[in-house]
Amino acid sequence: MKEMDAAACKELRKKIYLTAEKGGLGHLASCFSCVEILYTLYHKVLHISKETLKAADRDRLVLSKGHAGLALYHVMALEGLMEEAVIDTFLQPGSHLGGEPCMRDLEGIEATTGSLGHGLSMSVGMAMAQKMDGLSARTFCILGDGECEEGTVWEAAMSAPAFHLDNLVVILDCNQIQKMTTVEETIGLTNWKEKWTDFGWLVKEVDGHDTDALEQVFKEENTSGKPLFVIAHTIKGKGVSIMENNPIWHFKLPNRKEKKVFLAELDITEEELE
Amino acid sequence: MQRAYLSKLMELCEKDSNVLHLVADSGTGYDEMLKRSLPKQMVNFGIAEEHMVAAAAGLATAGKIPFVYTAGAFLAYRALEFVRDDVCFQNQNVKIVGMGSGLSWCSLGPTHHTTEDVAVLRAIPNLMILSPSTPNQVAACVEQAYAHKGPVYIRIGMSNEKEFFAEDYKMPRNGQDVLCEGRDVLIFTTGSILEEVMEAVETLQAQGITATVINVAQVKPFDTTFLYEKADRVNAIVTVEEHNVQGGLGSLVAEGLSDRGIGKRLYRIGLQDTFATGYGKNQKAVRKENSLDGSSIAMRIREICQ
Structure with a gap:
């Protein structure tokens, strides 16, 4: 992984934390889990720009695990697709920016998400429309592993291969943790590779924090005729040691003592926090 | 009413290639013709109503005009959150067509009856609700739904309804x-x-x-x-x-x-x-x-x- 990318992702985590702290709430751990995924997609893969936000042949990204919205906003801002000033309004009175992406108020958000199990189905519709219109554009969808407990995920999982949507890419942010505990403890087996392969997808596995590996997997030509399912192995809370792999951080900000760790590990000064 | 609906929809499909006929294993003999002559505009999602409604919202983001067609009960109740979040809140140009309104599914009982759909759906902002009474009125409602840019729910009956309106019936402004x-x-x-x-x-x-x-x-x-x-x-x-x-x-x-x-x-x-x-x-x-x-x-x- 290049130093530049690592630095950019560290800066993103810092900004995500500062915005959540300023707003007073945030799904930090879920955001930190998919920083590299979002960064790689917007910075290196998606054919999209400020000018082409509405172009019919743009690539689309749906954040099905909508609670990582804050990560999406900051990555979009980094790529010039959203004003930093808009992000400053996060959770402020009259704001158009909350914890879950909402397309009513924000240009560039492809789908309103928040209730889990919706994004992949909407992505199927988008990818289908791209095919109907003869476009070479792709639709990307970021799914949580806990989210796979929703039944509609599997309705969509069956239908995308049936419709031959090889322009659809699903990235499983596989951090193994949901709100209360681990995904494994909640639903037992988590053999995603076998499951999605059986459903008719081309499945690849990748280190979800390695931007080079992610880039490669997204750019490899898909000649299988199948939709692509990328299992991105990630760490929930990645980047702050006390938050990593601990479910209690699902929807929590650090207390005074914990804050010191955040500041130290994310290179944040006391002044920046104020 | 089903036949009236599908023949009107077929007319729209011929006129506008963005109009789509989406079904959840809910096709009938009436849509065979549509399937044969306009196969690209008919998609069967299988028995997956929630997924179909959400996918319709996705299709609509790209300018398609999906008419989602299956039993009203499965749309209004099972797929409710998908109608609310994906279609209505996002204000997508999706038409949700629930067939078998009221007690039309007379032989199958309450799981198929659609006797609370108006109550459930009229609480949702952005949604127009049309409830035609006869085949000729169905055609006018489909026309109106197509002309209206935004979410519409049409509740239609099954078959053999008595006609009270002229063949060229147009829906009055106040409905x-x-x-x-x-x-x-x-x-x-x-x-x-x-x-x-x-x-x-x-x-x-x-x-x-x-x-x-x-x-x-x-x-x-x-x-x-x-x-x-x-x-x-x-x-x-x-x-x-x-x-x-x-x-x-x-x-x-x-x-x-x-x-x-x-x-x-x-x-x-x-x-x-x-x-x-x-x-x-x-x-x-x-x-x-x-x-x-x-x-x-x-x-x-x-x-x-x-």
């Missing part, structure tokens, strides 16, 4: 038609139960009671012009619906009267906060069992007018 004028009672009704209401009106007339019948094809937004114009001229106002009286047409009229401070007694005929009972080979039998057939309605209105 309501006055079918007859009388001096004793003002009746509002919606959906295919219109034929029972008209039968009741005929019976009542023979007994010296005359009625004004207003058929409401556009349930939401609900226009109150006729209600306010005619409420004072009659002794009683009655609503008749093949739906729970809670949250449906009866509630709409009650709200209209109350908003204007009109202290007129309203009688709501419909399912009285119950699930319908009984099974039958035809809809009329199940209507009768639930006191929603022409003679039961006539009897009830006679009581009201006495």
Whole structure:
């Protein structure tokens, strides 16, 4: 992984934390889990720009695990697709920016998400429309592993291969943790590779924090005729040691003592926090 | 009504290649022609209504105009959150067409009855609700849904409904038609139960009671012009619906009267906060069992007018 990318992702985590702290709430751990995924997609893969936000042949990204919205906003801002000033309004009175992406108020958000199990189905519709219109554009969808407990995920999982949507890419942010505990403890087996392969997808596995590996997997030509399912192995809370792999951080900000760790590990000064 | 719906939809599909016919294993003999001549515009999602509704929202983001078609109960209840979040909140140009309204699925029972759909769906912002009563009205509603850019729910019956409108019927601006004028009672009704209401009106007339019948094809937004114009001229106002009286047409009229401070007694005929009972080979039998057939309605209105 290049130093530049690592630095950019560290800066993103810092900004995500500062915005959540300023707003007073945030799904930090879920955001930190998919920083590299979002960064790689917007910075290196998606054919999209400020000018082409509405172009019919743009690539689309749906954040099905909508609670990582804050990560999406900051990555979009980094790529010039959203004003930093808009992000400053996060959770402020009259704001158009909350914890879950909402397309009513924000240009560039492809789908309103928040209730889990919706994004992949909407992505199927988008990818289908791209095919109907003869476009070479792709639709990307970021799914949580806990989210796979929703039944509609599997309705969509069956239908995308049936419709031959090889322009659809699903990235499983596989951090193994949901709100209360681990995904494994909640639903037992988590053999995603076998499951999605059986459903008719081309499945690849990748280190979800390695931007080079992610880039490669997204750019490899898909000649299988199948939709692509990328299992991105990630760490929930990645980047702050006390938050990593601990479910209690699902929807929590650090207390005074914990804050010191955040500041130290994310290179944040006391002044920046104020 | 199914045949009327599909032939109108086929016309739209031929005219506009963005119009799509989406089904959840819910195709019938009637859409064979559409499937044969316009295969690219028909998609079967399989038995997966929630997924189909969400995917329709995705298709609409790219300028497609999906008409999602399956049993109303599976759309209004099972897929409710998908209708709300993906179609209505995002204000997508998706048309949700629930067939088998009211007790049309007479042989299958309450899991298939669609007797709370208006109540459930009219609480959702951005959604227009159309409830045609006859095949010719179905065609006009489909036309209106297509012309309206935004989410629409159309509840349609099954088959063999009696026709009360001309072949070239156009939907009035307020979505309501006055079918007859009388001096004793003002009746509002919606959906295919219109034929029972008209039968009741005929019976009542023979007994010296005359009625004004207003058929409401556009349930939401609900226009109150006729209600306010005619409420004072009659002794009683009655609503008749093949739906729970809670949250449906009866509630709409009650709200209209109350908003204007009109202290007129309203009688709501419909399912009285119950699930319908009984099974039958035809809809009329199940209507009768639930006191929603022409003679039961006539009897009830006679009581009201006495």
